[in-house]
Amino acid sequence: MSGLLSSSIARKFAMALSALFLVFFLLMHVSINLLSVFSEDAFNTASHFMGTNPLIQFVMQPVLMLGVLFHFILGFILEIRNRKAQVVKYAQNNGAANSTWMSRNMIYSGLVILLFLAVHFVDFWFPEMNYKYIQGNPEDPTRYYHELVEHFQNPIKVGIYVLAFIFLALHLLHGFQSAFQSMGANNRKYTPGIKKFTMGYAIVVPAVFILIVLFHFLNH
């Protein structure tokens, strides 16, 4: 991996690849969560499948973990290298004149998402692991919906989630379309379309997450 990642372009490419993978994961995640708004049963079935299918549990889940870890670690490495590339800062720099806030602050939106992931793990993933593998509780295909709803009764937590999704949107607004550029996909014909699609995705997916959270908070 070190050889592969020894050049700036290879690092960009790897960053983009892991990003696209995570973008795809988000789509799956939001789709399953959305079921909870329409049907308790459908949500439970989907969650149960995801929670018990060995391929997902023992192959996909570790791959996802690695993907997340890779994306974050590489992100930090890039940030450190980039800071070294400009040691003396400008007395006056007008970044807003030539680039978006999102593009200049990916590290910060990323860090917020990382903090959120910690919260999210404490909320869902650790209890889930504890339930299944440490306590060794029997499978209960109907528990998921209630667990979900329970989590979103505390207004502070709802606030944290909403805020995190806003940062996710900011991160995606630059990151998703940027991944195409990094992989060399820039074309006068298709790029405007790709940009529109990625912008739409970056707003819709976090918005749906927020709506789901608010739905459960307000509905119960």
Place this chain on the structure above:
Amino acid sequence: MATLDSKVPKGPIKDKWTTYKDKIDLVNPANKRNIDIIVVGTGLAGGSACATLAEQGYNVKAFAYQDSPRRAHSIAAQGGINAAKNYMGDGDSNYRLFYDTVKGGDYRSREANVYRLAEVSGNIIDQCVAQGVPFARDYGGLLDNRSFGGVLVSRTFYAKGQTGQQLLLGAYSAMNRQIARGKIKMYNRHEMLDLVKVDGKARGIIARNLITGEIERHSAHAVVIASGGYGNVYFLSTNAMGSNATAAWKIHKKGAYFANPCYTQIHPTCIPRSGDYQSKLTLMSESLRNDGRIWVPKNMDDVMAIREGRKKPTDLSEDERDYYLERRYPAFGNLVPRDVASRAAKERCDAGYGVNATGEAVYLDFKSAISRYGTEQALLHGVKNPSSEKTYELGQAVIEAKYGNLFQMYEKIVDENPYKTPMMIYPATHYTMGGVWVDYNLMTTVEGLYCIGEANFSDHGANRLGASALMQGLADGYFVLPYTIGDYLSNEIRTGEISTETKEFDEVEKEVKERLAFFINNKGTKSVDHFHKRLGKVMWDKVGMARNEKHLKEAIAEIKAIREEFWKDVTVPGELNEMNPELEKAGRVADFLELGELFALDALNRKESCGGHFREESVELDGPQKGEALRNDTDYKYVAAWEYKGEPSEAVLHKEELEFNDIELKTRSYK
């Protein structure tokens, strides 16, 4: 007065170069490795020479005062490069290109050199394309050509409006390849300050590292000067701020004759000066004259009203305008050659009809072109009875497609929309045809010292045609010098490495150091620019577009006085051993102050009008050509090569008689 040997080979003009190349002495590859060549200046000529010489196996040391060869002022050439490829099938040939160039130069260039230039012109295009220069192409994928400067064929190759840039980047890329191979050692931010001669031969230079201020010695078996022209002697010109004559002038003082310094091209279409703070002038491509009409107001009242802002140029009716070029030259109108157009603008402005605050500007008006194109477009697009706004809009689109980038540049600088109001233009110094005298081998009168590109005098005579400066630079560098230099270097294979620890190097280095120290220690009261501006004003007023004996004599005296004052009263801040741009300028201006005087002396000597050199005393007195330039082939059909004797005014004239065996001498007529 001695005569000069141009070393032009015998035989018919068509075979001279081929036969000569066949017989020239060669240096074998193993020996080339032991031979060093210094090249000063890395523009088109120097850069291409470095690349080819290194490719042939010589060790090249290249010097540039900028931080990269890519920044040389060749980069600013807009229009194109001529080559007799006859791709258009319009009857072009090497002979035609040769003929046009000699005629365009008003029969003051050396035939054999020009023919050789025409002969290798095609190779230049092949070479550049192979290097990846993105020349403009037609829809069939073949190279596109345009016509330029009033010749009868389309032979100009171009890369948008940035031909010079692309050709220079091509030469630079060829250099890069040799730098990577270690065959060129590049000295960026270095300036040559003097030449070192050993036993009469050029053996090295003294250079200053412009970052540290360190004085360095560099030795070689031959030295090539490719440092460009001396247009900045006028202070204001279209040259770059750093363009200077120091290398050329220093070798002149060491024995290289300086030829025809009075041949200077004043380009008619530049953006006028807007105030005393002006630091340089910007050229607008000559192609604008294809569609623009040049005029000034007929009545002095209107001139005053415009200067005071009471009237706008668009307020004046056709009757109130004086289209002076169309009036004076009905046959060629606005398309007369550069020198003629420039002088006519000066004549009107001197008579008081200049249209801006400085009194030095004329209008270049696109209104009639816009309405002509608009009507044509309306017809093409089937617009019936178009309104005048519609016609204007359609016409404007055509003009925009042709000159959009130039109009935009004009608007950025002047802050006026040239689609709505006429442009203002005025002539400016652009190119110097004169330069260091060289023989057919491009060797100067100092053995082992060569001079190429704009820095030499050889190919353009008294006036240069459009798109031929790039051609000459690359011809000299890629295809001529690398052959001819071998003839000299074949005698150097036993010389061995040249030491810099000799008394010759000691002496020259000492002189250079003393001179630099003088500037720093002088602590006068006036800046370098102060003197440069004063020199420029004398040059422009008295040795400019029109010259006469009285003014030239005054100029010689005035320049001498400015020079004396300069040496007494110049101030240069900062220190020797650091980056010191004022110190750099001081040395360059000191040389311009000498060159300017020789320039005026040469102009005084040449009592004829030819090309860019116009003597008011030498005009047609009657007949249809009344008032036009009068050339004197009986007395002045020679190259004036000046030998330095301690003071510019004491320079000794040597004549190289020009022979015209293949072209008949004629008067240029544009009436």
Place this chain on the structure above:
Amino acid sequence: MMNLTLKIWRQKDANSKGQMVDYKVTEISGHMSFLEMMDVLNEQLINTGEEPVAFDHDCREGICGMCSMYINGEAHGPDRGVTTCQLHMRMFKDGDTITIEPFRASAFPVIKDLVVDRESFERIQHAGGFVSVNTSGNTQDANAIPISKIAADEAMDAAACIGCGACVATCKNSSAMLFVGAKVSQYALLPQGQVEAKERVLSMVAQMDKEGFGNCTNTGACEVECPKGISLENIARMNREYIKASV
């Protein structure tokens, strides 16, 4: 006519510490170029016995790429599509304070005041910015390989780069990818460049990394500030070429 306050970075040489110094200039005309305004300041400094501000400049018509100031937080100042030498004072108003700094990047160390060392660009070009063809005079005819007008025009657009370094200066990561991308693209778009395409992109990128330029994060700032309008497409093309050459 304007009166202005200038805050200018002064640094004696590469090893000295620098700082911002305030200056006043008066009676500045809107028709002056930014560098002519600097000339006025320098003339003033010389006349009062101070050392003038060193800055790089040469052609003063926007093509040599020598001038390189960071003005009010932007490379080549607030105007678009121009270099500092083409920036005119009419972009400013009477009483303005203008901050003038050198281009900042670890790969562009300051030499003096506003002058920076851009030799890193040179070394990238040495690494592969050429087609290996000899200037023998026997090259095949220029029209032997037809090149589509579209490819030729696109190559020209990439080749229009003047190597000023505004892309690096303006990039928050000091990335040189627009510069390198433009050069790689010019050759990648032309058949003449194909033979060495792989080696070229690999070695130029390797040299770029070695020089200590940062990684591109696609902020697009370089494209906006580029005086010659070099497109981000060139970076994408370089990425493609690099990936093609690596696999």
